[in-house]
Amino acid sequence: MLAIERRNRILEILQRDKKVVVSNLSAMFNVTEETIRRDLDKLEKEGLAKKTYGGAILNESLYVDLPYTVRKKANVANKQYIADIVNSLVEEGDHIMLDASSTAVYIAKHLKHKKNITVITNSIEILLELSDITGWKVLSTGGTLKEGSLALVGYQAEKMITSFHVDKAIISCKGVDIEKGITDSNEMDAHIKKLMLNSANQKILAVDNSKFNKISFTKITDLSDIDILVTDKEIQEQWKQTFQSMNVKVYDKNNSENK
């Protein structure tokens, strides 16, 4: 049995019973308790379980209440990978902006063990994720709730973003194209992202590989406008050269110093 399979099975049991016991799982899967504990460590890092003496209980954060469309996640593994790299780029004490993308939610999750971070975001989901943290400063942009989403947009949000300046802005997008640059499906979101980039010293684009060579509806900014690109697979030679010529530092599968 593969490790991943086992962890998935453990998660199923955890969701069914709301708790698991290390000794039981150890007997069930014929592995040592250490292995089980490491599994639970992983589940805890992903925010799904809460370890306790003797086992773990289901972490029913506030996610149970989230609409189905929000809970449904694509490319989780890739986003975790990206989040991990971004995590290594953020330093304790940093002031950062995070957009309302699902990638940014994973980034927020991964950053939680760091101390003393200031976050500005227009994502309700990220606020939720960070609602149990202590010692951080978490700011919401405010604004209008975009229908069918958990993103805040509009005048109030824009005003708030432009009135701050941070170390790093970390955003995601729908499409990355050499000619058309960085694009998104929605004008309001795109505008917010553009303003976040403008308000940061370091502009970080975090996108999974599926977004390359795609063009979406509205332009956020040019490729040359960003400072750092983080992605999950090794990018093609053509892209490497493009980014090099634009002075964009790339962290991809073969070129991320955190592993």
Added chain:
Amino acid sequence: MLAIERRNRILEILQRDKKVVVSNLSAMFNVTEETIRRDLDKLEKEGLAKKTYGGAILNESLYVDLPYTVRKKANVANKQYIADIVNSLVEEGDHIMLDASSTAVYIAKHLKHKKNITVITNSIEILLELSDITGWKVLSTGGTLKEGSLALVGYQAEKMITSFHVDKAIISCKGVDIEKGITDSNEMDAHIKKLMLNSANQKILAVDNSKFNKISFTKITDLSDIDILVTDKEIQEQWKQTFQSMNVKVYDKNNSENK
């Protein structure tokens, strides 16, 4: 059974019965009384229980904010009742403000079948609740996420609130007292609520009966400042007269036209 499960169960019983007895719990969970006492110690350290000779009582302190998960479960039926009355007071097309209280969450839930409402709130939970609605305008105040809560507070939130004027502000509180007026456990929350009242034509206070004759830490405003009081039980004669003299309209168990 894991220790944490036992403590969670004890907390649930405590919530339901408002008190627990060491000897009962000891028999119920098949552990020694010492273990139960240690559990109660922990709950007391977390500020959830108050140990007494022979057991413990629920800590419903007016000065401490209970963890969100706990607060959410308290007095649900009463809050539903209140939400239903408030629902009858709000008209389609209204612009309203809702504070970050658990009562307001129920009110938002009940309002959802109405059309064309504009809501301004500093509650993340209400934003979540309203994220799947169409045809409304939902505005977030923005601001700083208050630690351990789902409320936005601070300068940004205050500025946003004062820059709007609405038909109705609907707020809740921790204490209602004839002399000391309307009070809350937290200065930042209280300030937000005060500003919401100032920005509304009609000021509605929605509180369950347990809040009467209680004084909490910091004052929101005077009783005479509100226009409408909504509660779940019939209020005492003394209170009736008080409100009448202050020109506050009361909707309580016997005097709510929606039933």
Added chain:
DNA sequence: GATTCCTTCTTTCAATAGCAAGCATATATT
């Protein structure tokens, strides 16, 4: 209000179970 008796509480100790970390080995992945 003091005395007595019984219950409950606190403190301390010991036993057990569980845990983290480091290292060595095995098993995938590339």
Added chain:
DNA sequence: AATATATGCTTGCTATTGAAAGAAGGAATC
């Protein structure tokens, strides 16, 4: 073959529990 990942084992440490003994609280009686 090289590298990364997963697993098991050992060691020393920590959390949880129960038992015991003395302190303190509460109630009944004088």
